[in-house]
Amino acid sequence: MPSSPSELLTDLPKDAQSILNLAARSLFDVFANASEGMLLVDRSGRVVWINDQYRRFLPALGFTREEDFVGQTVSAVVQNTLMHQVLATGKPILIDLLTNKAGTFVVSRYPLRDDAGRVIGALGVVLFDQPQSNLQPLMAKFALMQRELDEARDALAVQRRSNAGLRQAKHSFASFVGSSAVVSDLKRQARRAAQSSSPVLLLGETGTGKELLAHAIHAASPRARGPLVSINIAAVPETLLEAEFFGVAPGAYTGADRKGRVGKFKLADGGTLFLDEIGDMPLGLQAKLLRALQENEFEALGSNRLEHFDARVIAATSRDLVQLVREGRFREDLYYRLNVLPLRVPPLRDRASDIPAVLEVMTEELALRNGLPHPEFTPQALALLCAQHWRGNVRELRNVIEQLLLRGEGAVIDDEAAAVVLQASGLAHIEAPHAVSASERAVGVADQQALLRPLNQQVRELEAQAIQAALRATSGNKVAAAKLLDMSRAKLYQRLD
Numbered sequence: 001m002p003s004s005p006s007e008l009l010t011d012l013p014k015d016a017q018s019i020l021n022l023a024a025r026s027l028f029d030v031f032a033n034a035s036e037g038m039l040l041v042d043r044s045g046r047v048v049w050i051n052d053q054y055r056r057f058l059p060a061l062g063f064t065r066e067e068d069f070v071g072q073t074v075s076a077v078v079q080n081t082l083m084h085q086v087l088a089t090g091k092p093i094l095i096d097l098l099t100n101k102a103g104t105f106v107v108s109r110y111p112l113r114d115d116a117g118r119v120i121g122a123l124g125v126v127l128f129d130q131p132q133s134n135l136q137p138l139m140a141k142f143a144l145m146q147r148e149l150d151e152a153r154d155a156l157a158v159q160r161r162s163n164a165g166l167r168q169a170k171h172s173f174a175s176f177v178g179s180s181a182v183v184s185d186l187k188r189q190a191r192r193a194a195q196s197s198s199p200v201l202l203l204g205e206t207g208t209g210k211e212l213l214a215h216a217i218h219a220a221s222p223r224a225r226g227p228l229v230s231i232n233i234a235a236v237p238e239t240l241l242e243a244e245f246f247g248v249a250p251g252a253y254t255g256a257d258r259k260g261r262v263g264k265f266k267l268a269d270g271g272t273l274f275l276d277e278i279g280d281m282p283l284g285l286q287a288k289l290l291r292a293l294q295e296n297e298f299e300a301l302g303s304n305r306l307e308h309f310d311a312r313v314i315a316a317t318s319r320d321l322v323q324l325v326r327e328g329r330f331r332e333d334l335y336y337r338l339n340v341l342p343l344r345v346p347p348l349r350d351r352a353s354d355i356p357a358v359l360e361v362m363t364e365e366l367a368l369r370n371g372l373p374h375p376e377f378t379p380q381a382l383a384l385l386c387a388q389h390w391r392g393n394v395r396e397l398r399n400v401i402e403q404l405l406l407r408g409e410g411a412v413i414d415d416e417a418a419a420v421v422l423q424a425s426g427l428a429h430i431e432a433p434h435a436v437s438a439s440e441r442a443v444g445v446a447d448q449q450a451l452l453r454p455l456n457q458q459v460r461e462l463e464a465q466a467i468q469a470a471l472r473a474t475s476g477n478k479v480a481a482a483k484l485l486d487m488s489r490a491k492l493y494q495r496l497d
């Protein structure tokens with residue numbers, strides 16, 4: 001055994017370059033042995049090599065054979081990868097969290113350079129698999145701090161509410177789970193809308209979180225200390241709607257309504273009036289609603305006295321209002337009155353990358369509520385759940401999670417259990433994304449031919465395709481599209497020109 005430091009160093013080469021080479025080789029070996037997997041891409045972003053450890057992620061990524069995976073563009077086979085960013089910038093990403101079909105990982109990405117310093121590829125290292133369990137102490141501490149922060153915020157809100165003696169919104173923007181580009185952009189627009197006093201129109205399929213967003217907008221608005229009054233127009237019989245909106249004057253009716261009743265417009269005075277399912281508004285009452293919104297005045301039923309009210313209106317619908325206007329079932333003037341700040345709430349299938357986060361939050365909430373332990377979802381179960389169309393959106397996903405919990409599947413929920421519940425819930429069974437088929441590979445061969453053309457032309461074509469895809473994915477929103485492509489807005493406009 002060496003007894004002194006100098007003895008320890010006797011085997012080291014003498015010159016600096018050899019020492020550096022030795023250090024680089026040793027570091028590579030350390031990473032290769034100690035990490036959970038390594039992947040190498042060439043300068044065009046094609047996967048050229050994976051190590052033994054990485055191979056075990058292939059099934060969860062949808063591949064059964066290594067040869068189907070190696071040779072593909074990395075972004076096509078590893079969702080949410082940032083390897084192309086490392087290739088483009090030449091800068092490493094030393095530590096990052098990557099979530100995709102195979103799970104959540106702590107990863108590192110390094111550019112590889114030739115002797116002239118040019119980037120010729122990049123190395124991706126999976127440092128930790130399943131950070132939820134492997135980095136448990138760290139994640140648990142983080143989760144605890146987050147929970148404490150949320151509780152402190154809630155307690156503060158309750159305190160303020162009771163001090164003011166008013167009802168307040170149940171949800172803030174933080175309750176709207178999601179960080180996909182479309183959702184980040186939606187929250188940004190909604191925050192801005194919260195500061196204005198103009199009407200907001202929330203458009204989106206059922207269960208996408210329109211009501212939740214209405215609460216968040218109210219809570220972030222200068223009227224947050226005022227009341228938030230909701231009315232679900234589809235749930236109130238047509239004959240009762242006018243009284244519900246504007247109230248009933250005392251003595252106007254006999255029976256229960258003899259003493260009169262305060263309507264929602266009056267109740268919302270000083271706060272926000274949330275008109276849910278506005279597309280179901282009976283045509284006959286639309287003129288009265290429009291007048292009230294234009295004049296900020298209304299008449300209670302059985303009264304001929306005009307009453308003033310001051311409420312900010314947020315309306316929501318899952319119906320196609322433009323179509324209803326075309327069909328003469330929704331007044332055009334009312335549509336324009338409400339459509340001042342329209343916000344599109346995207347369906348879950350357009351933001352599948354948010355599903356793991358929504359799943360995590362809802363599982364925690366439902367497990368707590370039902371006094372059950374918080375289970376883990378296997379990557380395969382996650383992949384299956386992410387692949388569904390979710391026609392009922394978050395509400396439908398929530399129902400499936402609740403069923404999975406109540407079936408008592410134990411600490412781990414796998415794809416088999418998820419498939420059983422999906423089927424029992426009447427959801428069309430959609431397989432998790434699969435390995436590349438023979439015909440898809442044939443397309444790959446054709447692609448090879450297409451690659452033998454001037455590079456500039458190919459880059460331009462690819463850029464145009466990427467921009468079109470990003471604009472489609474963000475319903476034409478250029479700010480969100482630029483964010484998705486990780487390019488500046490100015491550059492996007494330049495390219496569009």
Ligand SMILES: Nc1ncnc2c1ncn2[C@@H]1O[C@H](COP(=O)(O)OP(=O)(O)OP(=O)(O)O)[C@@H](O)[C@H]1O
Binds near residue numbers: 175177318395
């Ligand atoms: N982004 C989200 N994060 C967390 N929970 C969500 C999200 N979106 C929706 N939810 C939950 O899903 C359920 C349905 O949401 P909400 O009622 O707001 O949808 P909606 O669009 O108003 O539906 P509908 O048009 O049918 O009234 C609620 O339990 C809500 O808390």
